[in-house]
Amino acid sequence: MDFPRFHVSRSIKNLVVALLLAIESSCDETAVAIVRGTNGERAEVLASEISSQIELHCEFGGVVPELASRNHSLHLRGLVEASLKNAGIRMNEFDAFAATTGPGLASSLLVGSTAAKAMACATGRPFLAINHLEGHLLSPFIDLTFVPPHIALIVSGGHTLLLDVEGLGNYQKLGGTRDDAAGEAYDKVGKMLGLAYPGGPEIEKIAKLGNPQAYHFPRSMLHESHFDFSFSGLKTAVLYTLQKQNAGIHVADLAASFQQAVIDILVRKSFFAAQQTGHTRIAISGGVSLNQALRLAFQQAGNEHGVEIIVASPVFCADNAAMIAFAALLRYLAGESSSLDGDVHPNLPLV
Ligand code: KG4
Numbered sequence: 001m002d003f004p005r006f007h008v009s010r011s012i013k014n015l016v017v018a019l020l021l022a023i024e025s026s027c028d029e030t031a032v033a034i035v036r037g038t039n040g041e042r043a044e045v046l047a048s049e050i051s052s053q054i055e056l057h058c059e060f061g062g063v064v065p066e067l068a069s070r071n072h073s074l075h076l077r078g079l080v081e082a083s084l085k086n087a088g089i090r091m092n093e094f095d096a097f098a099a100t101t102g103p104g105l106a107s108s109l110l111v112g113s114t115a116a117k118a119m120a121c122a123t124g125r126p127f128l129a130i131n132h133l134e135g136h137l138l139s140p141f142i143d144l145t146f147v148p149p150h151i152a153l154i155v156s157g158g159h160t161l162l163l164d165v166e167g168l169g170n171y172q173k174l175g176g177t178r179d180d181a182a183g184e185a186y187d188k189v190g191k192m193l194g195l196a197y198p199g200g201p202e203i204e205k206i207a208k209l210g211n212p213q214a215y216h217f218p219r220s221m222l223h224e225s226h227f228d229f230s231f232s233g234l235k236t237a238v239l240y241t242l243q244k245q246n247a248g249i250h251v252a253d254l255a256a257s258f259q260q261a262v263i264d265i266l267v268r269k270s271f272f273a274a275q276q277t278g279h280t281r282i283a284i285s286g287g288v289s290l291n292q293a294l295r296l297a298f299q300q301a302g303n304e305h306g307v308e309i310i311v312a313s314p315v316f317c318a319d320n321a322a323m324i325a326f327a328a329l330l331r332y333l334a335g336e337s338s339s340l341d342g343d344v345h346p347n348l349p350l351v
């Protein structure tokens with residue numbers, strides 16, 4: 001008889017080995033990943049496939065929900081097949097299936113979660129509903145082991161969050177943005193400068209050629225004794241500078257000065273959180289954490305203050321399914337599963 005190679009009922013010296021497939025389709029990336037892992041040991045990412053829709057949404061300057069969901073349906077099957085092939089795994093070998101069920105675009109979340117539930121039904125294995133933000137939060141630890149406590153900074157296109165992480169599922173929100181997310185500010189300023197969507201990587205490229213001290217932009221709430229962020233004043237200040245100086249504007253200087261303001265705010269608030277909680281480790285995740293200047297600034301501040309900085313590997317910073325599979329693996333190993341009747345939750349909070 002053909003037994004599954006890795007099933008939860010099979011343990012080696014009390015080590016439970018689990019194999020999971022996860023789908024991420026909360027926004028404009030369709031992604032599938034396969035991970036294998038045990039309690040307390042480094043997980044193995046056996047496959048991580050992504051189909052980006054950036055080019056498709058580029059001409060609209062942002063994500064068009066209907067286009068996004070239709071493209072998830074078109075690409076998902078091919079990504080699942082490629083993942084199985086790359087990992088050398090058959091469908092009946094999985095211990096569980098997982099998908100992002102929020103936050104995100106409802107019609108996009110439905111595609112991935114329905115597919116994962118169907119696989120769970122067909123194989124008789126459990127399904128795990130995963131919060132996209134928990135995927136980001138845990139992503140710095142995919143190629144390590146998950147060792148809290150620490151401060152988590154999630155900086156993406158939709159979120160800017162500071163959390164006190166005490167353990168799996170034991171998260172306390174310290175602060176978040178009161179208006180735009182950091183990535184959203186990058187994207188809006190990119191649009192003002194006539195750059196391609198998404199603005200983050202484009203601004204980073206141009207900023208390398210500019211002087212970050214050339215324009216002085218506001219750093220909202222920098223010295224206030226809370227952990228919230230605000231980026232809309234910064235965005236408006238960039239707009240006013242553009243309107244006032246129009247022809248005389250130096251785009252690289254402006255991009256570098258804007259980026260410096262974002263980095264100053266993120267570094268200051270994160271280290272304030274570490275100081276107030278007594279944590280000596282900050283873990284950074286989300287699309288904006290791809291930014292090299294941000295990584296460097298955190299590293300320098302970390303060296304100065306004796307705080308360890310753990311940033312997600314570049315392949316796991318932006319939306320991907322490996323982070324969802326990793327979160328699902330930790331939860332599965334902790335004995336959790338979700339109902340097949342559960343809905344998607346476009347505004348699902350993390351805490
Ligand atoms: O995590 P992510 O892929 O998707 C969300 O969950 O939102 O993050 C996307 C965001 C976009 O706003 C994009 O402009 C930003 O991450 N981003 C960057 C860089 N690469 C992507 N921001 C600054 N510098 C970058 N190199």
Ligand code: ZN
Nearest residue numbers: 136156318319
């Ligand atoms: Zn994301």
